Amino acid sequence: MNTMIAGRLLASLLLGTTLFSSALAIQVPLEAAQASPPAVTEEEVPPIEKELRATFAEVAAFDSIEVKVRHGVVELGGTVPNAEAREEAGRVAGSFEGVRYVENLVKLASVEHEEGAKPPADGPPPTEESDDGISNEDRRIQGRLQSVFDRVDELDEVKVDVAGGVVHLTGTVFDSAARTQAADLAKSIDGVLLVDNDTQEATRLKDRLLPNVERFSSKVRGFIATLPLLVVALLLIWAFSRLAGRVAGSQRLFRRLSGNALIQSLVRQVVKAAIVITGVFFALELLGATALVGAVLGSVGVVSLALGLAFRDLAENYLASIILSIRQPFRTKDVVEIDGMLGKVIRMTTRETVLMSFDGNHMLLPNSTVFKSKVTNFTRSDNRRFSFGVGFGTDVDLRAAIELGLEQIRAIPGVLSEPAPNAWIEALGDSSVLVNFAGWVNQRESDFTKVQSEAIRTVKEAMDDHEFDMPAPTYEVHLTGGGATSPVGTTGTSPKPAKSAKPSRIPVEAADVSVDTTLDEAVDHDLRHGDEEDLLTEEKSQAPSA
Known part of the structure; x- marks a missing residue:
């Protein structure tokens, strides 16, 4: 649960x-447009550039257009047949997501043809300068960069001066990321030899607060939309x-x-x-x-x-619960022995298996322990064998003693005739011979513990009645002192006391071997009043005792 x-x-x-x-x-697209762009290596082609090239290649009028993209700035080159195609190419490039600015340097094919027809002059072309001493190339770079910066919110305060291919940036930016972005954009322009970045980060409250307010307002508007x-x-x-x-x-x-x-x-x-x-x-x-x-x-x-x-232990218990619930090694009311603990099964949850000992106590075993331990189920089979040992003196007729014991066991109610009771000599000790007697009980019909107890009682009484020697251990003690040693004890069978009148015996037929349901009733009471989920199947065993 x-x-x-x-x-x-x-x-x-x-x-x-x-x-x-x-x-x-x-808001990711907006933030991506404002974030600092990653550096692009010569081998890496931006996705926008690939898409633009593929788009222009599908249109006959645009198949001669050259495309370069750096940090969201698109530079279009090459030729088109007419002015309408040139303007349309610029609009197409500007419509792509992530494009910040389009530098349309596309020329008309007729103009290109006329320029190409002019004979080349001897030597390198002279550098054209305007009246103010700034070359046309520097003016082109300055205009292009200033146009890009004016379109980016974080860079609209940056001023550009270009002299001899050296770009000098001044003004204020919002933070260090915007300062780096301005320098990267300047370096991406063709013809730039060096960038001198003298921009300063804004320190005034107004300059720091207003951009954040605008960003927050933009996010709110986007969220509402x-x-x-x-x-x-x-x-x-x-x-x-x-x-x-x-x-x-x-x-x-x-x-x-x-x-x-x-x-x-x-x-x-x-x-x-x-x-x-x-x-x-x-x-x-x-x-x-x-x-x-x-x-x-x-x-x-x-x-x-x-x-x-x-939570490794919890996970281990949970996995063990899954495996145990599939295998079902026992069911409710089964008599089991797990990790040396003997009792009746009450339930199995996703964490533990609950047993009730024969003293009525609850025993909680983690399912991981149950899964790893040896589990003995005494209830899975209907028939169960009991056995006990009897020690006889070394001078006893063992055949007669065994036959007498088996006769007594066969007469006990609850002892099965098939398999039949049996006995065997287990060991030969210093002063006795150990004989084991065994019999089988149907646990559904008779109480195992009661039948075993009755068997021990009747065999012991029968041996006493027929005067079979069942000696207790004896010891030889020597007292040493100043005088001679005198034995005060002997080994072997001690002298038998005078015979007394035989006590009254309970007839074997009157022995109570009915199934004891006391523990079953306690288990049922616990199941009725417990609120934990039971993972065991509804099929229950009925043998109540060990």
Whole structure:
């Protein structure tokens, strides 16, 4: 019961975490646009660049366009047949998600042809300069960078000066990440030789507070805009949860799978969890936050590993409960001996096996201990053999003594004629011979302990009546002192006292060997008033005693 509650709490925690994360996941594209872009190696081609190239390759008018993408800035080169195609190429590039700025350097094919027809001049082309002494190349770099910075909220305060390919950045930025981002964008522009980054992080309250307020406001607006989708996602999860509850509550479906209560419960929980997880996945897909699934599953795996190590004993007990409930080595009211503890089985829970000793005490054994220990079930078979030993003097006629003992055992009510009682000589001692007597009892019809006790009583009385010597141990004691040694004890059979009148004997036929139900009644009382789940099957054994 506690395990099921813990499982439900863990599932509720996981579901709540997923919903909260999905509500914020819709802001990931905005935050990604504002975050510092990773450095791109020469071998790595950004996905936007691949998609743009593939898109332009499918249009005949755009198949000569060259594409370069650096940190969200798209540079288009090459030629197109007309001005309309040039403008359309710029619009297509700007429509891709993640594009911050498009530098459209596409030329018309006719202009390119005319420029290519001019004869080349001898020597390198001269550097063109404007009236203010700034080269056209520096002016191009400055204009392009300033245009990019003006479109990025964190960089709109940055000023750009370019001289001889050296870019000088000044102004204020929000934090160190924005400062690094400005330098990376400047380095990504063709023709830049060096970047001198003199930007400063904002320290005024206004400069630090307003960007955070704007970000928070943007998140709130985005959350409000996605509220309808969030409501639909919650309704979807609710519908799948109701479906999971109905499927898990179908008793007939899971009874066909297995008759074991624990296995039914496990399969029911697995099916229920699978249906709920499917609903959560669809909801995340609707919110566009399926990327959270991998992160959530990874977190769940780490948490599960940590919990498994922390609660290893509980997990071991639970797994042992599953195996024991499948194997069913005993049932309720069976007389068993486990790890040296003898008693009647009351119940088996997901944590422990409960026994009742023959003194009426409860004994709790962890299921992991039960699984690892030797289990002796005295009740699984209807017939059970009892045996006891009798010591005779060395001068006794053993054949006559054995026959007399077997005759007495056969006459006891409850002793089976088949298998028949038997006896054998067990050992030869210093002053006696040990003979074992045995007989079989049907535990469903007679009380095992009572029959064994009656057998011992009748055999002992019969041996006494027929004067078979059953000697007690004797010892030889020597007293040493100043005088001569005098033995005061001897070994062997002590002198027999004078015979006394024989006591009255209880007839064997009058012996009470009926089944004792006292312990069974105590077990039934415990089962009726206990609220713990019993993993043992309903089929119960009926032998009450050991």
